[in-house]
Amino acid sequence: MARRKPRRNSSFKPRLPETDEPPSLTQLEQFSQLSLRRWLAFGKTLTELHTVQFFALELERQRRSADLIEALRASLGPGEPFEKWARIVDYRYCLAPLSIAGSLKNDGGRFNIGAGLNPAAFPAFPALYIAEDYPTAFRERFGTDFAAVRRDGLAPHELALRTPGSFTHVALRGQLELVLDVGDLSALQRFAAVLRDFSMPDRVRQLARRLGMRAPPGLVRTPGGLQRQLLHPNWRILPAQFDLPANCQVFGRIAAAAGAHGIRYPSARQSNRYCLALFPQNWSATSSFVEVMDGAPSTAQPVRIDGNTGALQ
Numbered sequence: 252m253a254r255r256k257p258r259r260n261s262s263f264k265p266r267l268p269e270t271d272e273p274p275s276l277t278q279l280e281q282f283s284q285l286s287l288r289r290w291l292a293f294g295k296t297l298t299e300l301h302t303v304q305f306f307a308l309e310l311e312r313q314r315r316s317a318d319l320i321e322a323l324r325a326s327l328g329p330g331e332p333f334e335k336w337a338r339i340v341d342y343r344y345c346l347a348p349l350s351i352a353g354s355l356k357n358d359g360g361r362f363n364i365g366a367g368l369n370p371a372a373f374p375a376f377p378a379l380y381i382a383e384d385y386p387t388a389f390r391e392r393f394g395t396d397f398a399a400v401r402r403d404g405l406a407p408h409e410l411a412l413r414t415p416g417s418f419t420h421v422a423l424r425g426q427l428e429l430v431l432d433v434g435d436l437s438a439l440q441r442f443a444a445v446l447r448d449f450s451m452p453d454r455v456r457q458l459a460r461r462l463g464m465r466a467p468p469g470l471v472r473t474p475g476g477l478q479r480q481l482l483h484p485n486w487r488i489l490p491a492q493f494d495l496p497a498n499c500q501v502f503g504r505i506a507a508a509a510g511a512h513g514i515r516y517p518s519a520r521q522s523n524r525y526c527l528a529l530f531p532q533n534w535s536a537t538s539s540f541v542e543v544m545d546g547a548p549s550t551a552q553p554v555r556i557d558g559n560t561g562a563l564q
Contacts, residue, residue: 362503
């Protein structure tokens, strides 16, 4: 007996899995049209939350700007002379070892805002970043130990997708008149005291509930909480994902406005070592300076920045 062909049901449509949970970010290959729509909606709401929160707190910062600036100005102290500190420079910029131009590109650095963010809302300002020694500078730049070799045989420069000849480093010495040491909690007490008066808008709480968050984002109230934000290893999330300055970048903007010649901070990647974010634009008519210790090509400029030369791009 001949086999009967099954009838085709032209109205049949496969059912897509439905779930009330937001889609997993670790299994992007498993999604449906419904979960994709929910995922996009969650992303839109999360962006709105961060935007509302930032600009609401920006209004608070503008309202209390004089108090915030004065709090940091009162916390500035004289810096100790430094010598044999390190700065890593891409080889194509080796004739400009102290140029601040790189800090103005893209999103900027930890304590400065770059031109990659909306310049109308967030004016860019420069900083010059240096580290206590070469291993610290390497870790800060590439995120790995310069002397480590993985079991798979990859060298640190290979993990950073670089060749050894694509960058170099210079040894530096200098002196700063006015330094803000954020590794010292006492230097953050006055600033944190001003932040205690800030309040979170109701709209942020509403958006947090819509996202299913157990609690709305908190506000910095203590010197310890402020320090954790300034040294957060993943500070680039806000500028990269939401086109907003990170908390540490906003802090750097206020510190520069307070007249700081630099910010001294513990390295986020090398324990017991420090880094400096220098603001040469504030050094006019002062004794602050930084200069290259090693011999440099005759065409290299600048090799010294001080109160007379100013910051060169």
